[in-house]
Amino acid sequence: MYKKHPAINLLFYVLLLFFTILFMMPLFWMVSTSLKSSGEIFSIPPQWIPEKLEWGNYVEAVKSFPFVRYAANSIFITATSIFGGVMSSAYVAYGFAKLNFPGKDMWFTLMLATMMVPSQITMIPLFIFYSRLGWINTYYPFIIPSFLGSPFFIFLFRQFYLSIPNELSEAARLDGASDFTIWRKIFLPLTKPAMATTAIFLFMFSWNDFMGPLIYLHDPKLFTLQLGLRNFQQQYGTRWHVLMAASILVAIPSIVLFLSFQKYFVRGASVSGVKG
């Protein structure tokens, strides 16, 4: 078996270590800033370790806006969006991958083409549409569309389904299973990596969504964490230390989720050819 020269291995690990530190630096700076006093933030030379750890910044961050309420709202929107997005995208993808119907390829291409339309273009027309439906100041604009599937994730699931032999579904059909049953009992369990990848992507999108809540929600009781974070930035100054403390609290679920599902995520990304 071919073995790499120890020097090459060493170089490889040194490079890995270097890039790991490089990519961790912003996160470290964020944590460091969250524990500084306001006077230390822009000190020159930059101070990586605060002289005194200001844990009070975290208390101030939580007290600056209704943190728990906004967190509960964010969790509700995110959870329902993930459920809707994963299930609907997976089901539609099954149709594109395993069923035959007239114009299938054309519909699939058309669906993919909608991904090319920038969200800025559709923002106002969608707002007017939802407004006419009476959905402004509700969570409907975040939840209902997620139950209608997303082209990106439909594409991702379809790639997975194409790799599953048709014999499996044909055998189930002989046993009297409907397409819905075949999808739920056979295809869904086999595509856990795709589900995890989709769930993580949807989580990131929904949890970090700022523009949607900004324009659709008018009642502070319905606000999400991202709207709360933005309030720290003012025309004539920003409380960076408090903002960083609040940002870390908000980022914790994303980090935990990614680390928990990392195995699935990497597998999902490699099989589908989608970069994370």
Next chain:
Amino acid sequence: MFKNKKSKIMLGLTSVTLLLAACGNAEEDTTKDANVDSASDVEEVEIDFWHMYTDGVMAEEVLPEVIAAFEDDNPHITVNHLGTNFFDYWTKLNTAIAGQVAPDLAMNDSSTVPARAANNILVPLNQYIEADDFDTSVYYPVLMDAMEYEGDYYGIANDTDVRVLYWNKEHFREAGLDPDIPPKNWEELIEFTELLTKTNDDGSIQQMGFTPDMWLSNIQVHTLAWTNGGEFWDEDLNPTFMDPKNLEAVEFIKYFQDFYGVEEMSAFRSEAGVMDHGPFVDGRLSMVMDVGNLTRTILREKPDMDYGIATLPHAGDPVTYSAGFNYEIIDNGDDAKARASWDFLKYITSEEVQKRFVEETGSLSSNRLAAEADEFMKDENWAAIVAQMEHARFIEFIPQHPNWNGSLVTVQEAVLSDGIPVEEAMLEAQNQAEQAVNQ
């Protein structure tokens, strides 16, 4: 078995449906039905008011107290207020207007009131002004003029700002200059700058005398051109960007870049980016053109700083650029809400409330009685800023080219960054303006 699972799925879907039902409009729970107060026969009205105060004492104390006081005096009116960050406010407001779910009363940019009035977004206020015999003369005339479109007022200004020259008296003393005499014109500004500027051994800037650089000051090409006697529009609102006085203003900006050196300026800008409170407050810049709010930063961060405030150095008549925010009633087709909004608008721009705003924000109130109150005018710096209102002016509102002053930023960047000759860069802006106007 499949049947059993199906039931579970149906149960799950039902749960989702119920969840969706639960996430409906929270307002439905809290909205009071418009009804008639049996005691006073006054219709109860609930209005939505949007503004930009989201953090600090204004958002947490002053505004809620002002609204509570108003509601005490007007028990039939409920004001629901919502603050949105300055950087996102217009995205939220403009989409709400497009979707016809706008608030009844909104804070907005005073410079662009005619654009919204022309698009029938706003309720004209003359009907209320006349009915209530409301005295508009308590507001600065330049601000009331900005609210006017085709003979009607469409808003009342809340606050404004003016550009002034700040100078560090300690730096003046060190340079052998009289600390009480600021530069009065561009020639003196250049002369003083040369005396005040200090460089390190490696050529980097230790102390900068003055710069009109847009990253280090709060001054724009059009304001500098005005101070030089230039104009960008003639009386018939034809573009006159190629006015030699305007070209001199850009040359004036370029002079300072050449004086310090491109690399040195760039390095100083980078340094300024991480200074706690900007180069003037941090004692690295001797003179700066900025808005009145800088006094608040100085008071908070360097209360012992010895500085003065003067009119912008000028060649012709003194002039300064004014902008700010106003309150306007959005036409949602509900007369009762519009009337209630007007009542609140009168209150929030009243002397009593505006004095509180001045105390808290340090912004120059639109209400002269508040801005020129004895308790504020005792401060000579405040008095110097208030005095600028005498020669303050807004940018011209050109419906076909509302952001015309933005094209001057492009001119400035083309000249300073790309080395394009001033005339060539300004000609491009002139052509754009002509095209816009002739469309």
